[in-house]
Amino acid sequence: MTTTARHTTQLVTASRLTKRFGPLAAVDEVDLSVTGGIVGLLGPNGAGKTTLLRILATVLAPDAGSVSMLGLDPVSPSQRTEIRRRLGYLPQAPKLYGGFTPLEMVDYVAVLKEHTDRAWRRRETRDALEALGLGDKMHRRIRTLSGGMQQRVALAAAMIGSPELLVLDEPATGLDPEQRIALRSVLAGSAREGTVLLSTHNTAEVAALCQQVLVMDRGRICWSGTPAELAGAAQGRVWESESEEPTAVRSWVTGPGNRRHVGDPPAGAALVPATVDDGYLLVTRLSR
């Protein structure tokens, strides 16, 4: 692993990145700049998050625009190979070999990444599986593990070798609350060494973990900033009442006889402190 990459200020940049499926622009002229830490990608179903992450992981080629990963250009075959060596990717629906054990699966991925030192692979594989709470499942066939355990095997495979850049598509899917919280520590550890870019639907995760948030909607990045700034976007614009409110852009029931609203509060409205959820709901509605 080179030390220069650790000091690359712009780890991921994209300019007018576009991917079309027929008439649909799943990723629509996206500009992006990721410099470090843990970056959360939020957005509604179908916003284009997975498509964007697949492009960044070099699994999918864009139709237009350019991207630079770790200072390298994925269009060049040799640089694409170098990116893949230095990047860890968790797809949305990871494919694992059910007949392998977690130990064999993660070791296999390490071999594909050209880690030739067997003793190193053995140690790193065990460490990764143990960090993800699979210490006692290493020798079981993957097909006999639960969905959440299989997700953690796929995470261990993505993390093997402490990649400089981790691209994780909904990493907490299927994890129970205890494992979700444990994953936060693991990702915080990864971010001390490199950069983590993850997609999620969980705003609490973003608030707890991420230094930067990107909100995507209809193929575009419609907002970016810190989690506190996302909550701040709705500050003074969230109120509660018992009735529907015509000036609200979003309203939802929070309990018997109580509704929460985001939008333009009427005079005398009972304002409440804004959360990351409120900010997210506001910026995705305002982007339309």
Ligand SMILES: Nc1ncnc2c1ncn2[C@@H]1O[C@H](COP(=O)(O)OP(=O)(O)OP(=O)(O)O)[C@@H](O)[C@H]1O
């Ligand atoms: N291979 C494909 N062929 C055709 N359309 C596709 C393909 N992959 C994605 N799409 C479409 O592109 C859009 C973006 O999909 P994508 O999976 O990137 O969204 P997402 O933000 O990850 O959604 P989710 O939160 O539901 O996972 C959707 O309208 C989807 O139907």
